[in-house]
Amino acid sequence: MRRLWFMLLALLLAGAAQAYEVRDDTGFVTTFDTPPARVVSVLPSLTETVCALGACARLVGVDRYSNWPPEVKKLPQLGGGLDPNVEAIAALRPDVVLTATSSRAGVRLRALGLKVVQLEPKSGADMRRVVTTLGRLLQVGGAEQLLRGIEAGVQAAAQALPPAARGQRVYFEVSPAPHAAGRASFIGELLDALGLVNIIGPEQGPFPRINPEAVVRAAPDFIMASRNSLAEMARRPGWGNLPALREGRVCAFDGDERDIMVRPGPRMAEAARLIARCVAGHLAPGAKAGGAGGGGKP
Template sequence: MFPRRLVLAALLCSALASGARAAALEVQDDRGITVRLAAPPQRVVTLLPSLTETVCALGACNRLVGTDRYSNWPASVQALPKAGGLDDANVERIVSLKPDLVLAAGSARIIGRLESLGITVAALEAKSHADTQRVIRAVATLVGQPGADALWARIQQDTQAAAARVPPALKGQRVYMEVDASPYAAGPSSFIGETLQRLGLGNIVAPELGPFPKLNPEFVVRAQPDIVIASTRNLDEMATRPGWAQLAALKRGRVCRFASEQFEVLIRPGPRLGEAARLLADCLVRLPQ
């Protein structure tokens, strides 16, 4: 028989290990609420594309049982049940998926309803590079997957490599990056604006206007950006907007146009930030000087 003190020591070690595991599955979400899980979740629903991509980039794609309708990367998630969007997520559909954890944007209207039904929800949404790193770490903690720091390091390396390829002549040139035809722009404090800054570019939007301000169309015309970046669809109709045909960047072909799949990479603050930087650099090196 084992001495009593050895048995007690073993029990104490087991208890400490269990406590460490429990503590490891605990994060504070964007609402300031502490989200705790007793064990790594085996059934996860994501309600934001960047969260879906983060779960998969951390190697937990097999835990996903449902996503929002816009999640489409990696390709395997396209076959999963879809639970609506940010403003119209389907409570009944989510409940039917029996999730251990739902990952959602803090602005999602559905959070309170899900929590009232006993479903654990973590509200996590990135608006900057620092936010993205924080969200990656939080998701890794909640799903019990290592690799958050390695993933972030890879994003940084890819971004640095992209910045090294940007022609020196473009450094400091002012960009208008359109995220929506309203027009909404990516300001310098947004994750997109931060990537542009890492590439050495300026921005026609002042920081005090916020990360994604809605601009007066005349503001863009007056600003005369050196480079225009947008989706192919938006770029194709820009010249028809009042006064926009006078934008020198459009007339000189100093534009970066992206098909929808590539544009999605640019506007999602997740594990593909480094790829977004590469796509931007690919365009910038081809611009007429």
């Protein structure tokens, strides 16, 4: 009888030892007894990272914007990142819900008894921390390997650029309000890693809303944005005279390319390649103005 008691005690202690904690970007600590098998992600960059870590099969629902890798398109769509369908998420009985820190749904989801981990990368350091945190949350290896691969891909893109690219001044627009990518953002850090100069300084924050006149005064060498944004830029006061627009030194990203550019995660090396290919295409001998119809398609 005593032996049976000790065996039961050992099993209980072993089970307790398997429990682990995860601290999210809000400082909230969640305890897991076992790795989550049913995961809902309502932020595209988190969805992509879960899949890049080899745990795509655990996803049971995503937000309406998660579209990569292609298999996640088959999953139930549960609203947007800021306005997820809380009832639909709860109906899926997930072991954990991954959402942005800026989403207010976390409180409601926790009130329903769900475990919520809120993560929102805005800088390169944030991205590296989020990848590591998700690796721990999912109890999978490969986080460090994934990060090394991203870093190596960015370095390769930088090395592929011609010397004339270094120091080229760039304005990168993330939305037509206009909101720009500042030097403190992961996009700004990509530009810096490629040897390009962002005209939006770090003091303005990661993604500031800017005064359009500031861009006219700065007269960047390159303008980068989605095709839709670029189509209306010339109508802004003074922008029609910007040399970058007038001479066609633009990188116009289509919808799929824009997704790659604005999601801090496993495809950041691909984002660096898109930027590098566009810039290199304009600086190549004999390059024609306006020849870069798409980011990465010079």
